[in-house]
Amino acid sequence: MLDLLSSFIGELRTVGLPVSTSETVDAARALESIDVADQSLFRAALCATLVKSGDHMSAFDAAFDVFFATRWVHDDLSSRTGNDAATALETPSPDGASPSPQRSGREFAEQLLGALRDRNVRALRVGAAEAVARYAGIEPGRPVGGAYYLYRTIRQLELDEMERRLIELSLDGASDAMSERLARDDAHARIEEFTSLVETEIRERLVDDRGAAAMAQSVRETLPEDIDVMHANREEMAQLERTLRPLSRKLAVRLARRRRHRHRGPLDLRRTVHSSLSTGGVPIDVRFKPPRPAKPEIVVIADVSGSVASFARFTLHLVHAISSQFSQVRSFVFVDGLDEVTHLFAETDDPAEAVERISAEADVVAVDGHSDYGRALSTFVERHASELTRRTTVLILGDARNNYHPAQAHVLERVRAAVKAVYWLNPEPRSYWNSGDSILNLYAPHCDDVLECRTLRQLEAFVGGLN
């Protein structure tokens, strides 16, 4: 057991969960003092001792399922032979989802639909097993991930069609918009539930086939804060969006607190003298003025051309979400033309919506729609140089891939001379910089710092340090 536990913890650490030694000891002791045959208690014991953040739950779940789940299911079934779980498998039950291989796919689909409608969990579980047996076509030893088999199964089950029919069934003639919406969400939730059952089934079969360690590797999920913004798939993108809101709130709280507590202000002579009167003129209590919060002005200049658009969206979103922590935030976006988008954020209090509108409304293409940093920067200086002050911090977001246009680095030099600091955030890995048409090295001398910024973790660290 201890070996299994330590390889499980090894897996969690590989994913990036910060599991300390004392937490490992806690987990082991927790397992010692409970009945490990109780699966849900076993899971809770590991989860409560090893995972200390809500964002890490799904990574834990994925790893746990691979390492432990199969063992329980098999024990469960064999130990309960003769009672309901086993009968559901062997004889046609009133649930209506008995797996007899002679049935046609259509019959099976009908029964599955019935089970979905009644939310009969046991029948659904059996249905998931049958669906995988029928459609996944799992080939032993073939090193593909579960996603491939899941896709095959889902497609042949025609779950979209099933979802549509579920909606019809539950609507039952009602036609107002609200009932429709509720029915749609309900059907969707049921299908999702079933899909995750299918996923579990596939995973269990694969673990049996290939072993836990190999399987863990192929289902490994990236933690939300470590997802590479440039290469995120749709699901990861959605996860990032979800993480972004609480993250920006946290960041705002932290910045505000730091401003308040960082250091005391200058000596307050009047109050010091006043308080010294009670000690016979000896200034025992030295009083200080409260610190004056120095809120920086931020100017964001973001490349929104296709290659780095998603990164720019996130950064703009984050900066504006915490804009109360800066005295002013102005945003400019460019491809080869430049446009100010600050007003989009001012018009709505939902940064996500503003970011959506940027792509529709901002006028960023002047010539051919290929990024031209030189042109964009000189446009910026022409129009806005007079508005830059010593309190301004300029953030430039982009990969510095200039499509072989002239760099015009001297323009950036002018900007740097006028402001407090210039930072360049590049969403590309450091090793790609200055290769091909990337000319970051021409701009870098005029920046206070050039940072690789590919994940929320890096972005948060950078924005948190702004002052």
Next chain:
Amino acid sequence: MSALDPRDELAQRLGLSEVPPVRFASPDDLRRRLAEHDYLSSAAISSVTFLADRLAKPVLVEGPAGTGKTALAKAVAESLGARLIRLQCYEGLDESKALYEWNYRKQLLRIQAGRPEGSAEVWAELEEDIFSEEFLLARPLLEAITATDPVVLLIDEVDRVELETEALLLEILSEYQVSIPELGTLHARQIPMVFLTSNNTRELSEALKRRCLYLHVGYPDVDRERDIIMSRVPGIATALAEQIAHVVRTLRMMDLKKSPSVSETLDWARTLVILGREEIGEDVVAETLHILLKYQTDIEKATREIFGRVS
């Protein structure tokens, strides 16, 4: 060599004459007893709370506002017939409000009352006297440690205190003791159950998290939410409770500034019962949406998405 049971070990360290028995026989027992006090727990909640008792460790409960984190501690206290000692955290909370404070007025009185002819011997006695437990004002944490009757300690919204203040809690959470320089170390006289809640407005320190079991409480699923409504809103029809749970789920699936919490769901359910509604139609939802959603932009967005029209 087999390690000592966590409860045995802690009891030994605290110098208790006997190991206090575990309070709950199993997660199911816990769930049943909480249900008697109208708290419907999920499998995760009952398992982790059970473990907290079994392992004698504090629980850090984290999750969105209004999902029953504080209610959990209250329900556990009620089901045990224990006194709930609550420390509400806020920015600027310090030792003298959380742990203990010397009652200096009383100390002064004592000094003035008994000052005969100012000899050194008397002073030593006096010093020992004024720094005794009699002159100590117990704040919630010390109170929980020194209590002899059964108590449940709730440290509410721990994410509101500054990172530095968190350190105040560490000794209690890991050792169940409080050190007072003038007096020595006070050990707990029992193994109290300790709950910490956090709305996750900032990252808590590793040190704090390490000492606790972690429980994430999210929004309940449709079935549990329906059951919660049924148990908390007397006289509500099952069908109505079910519909309410569905509407709330749909709202939570939208990208809103603030999703409706369980307590807001309950408020809504009560309103509908008072209005004498048997089922939910579009008109009722439109009229009472402001009970569930607290931002105008959210209300507009929800109206647009649910009814497909502008409010």
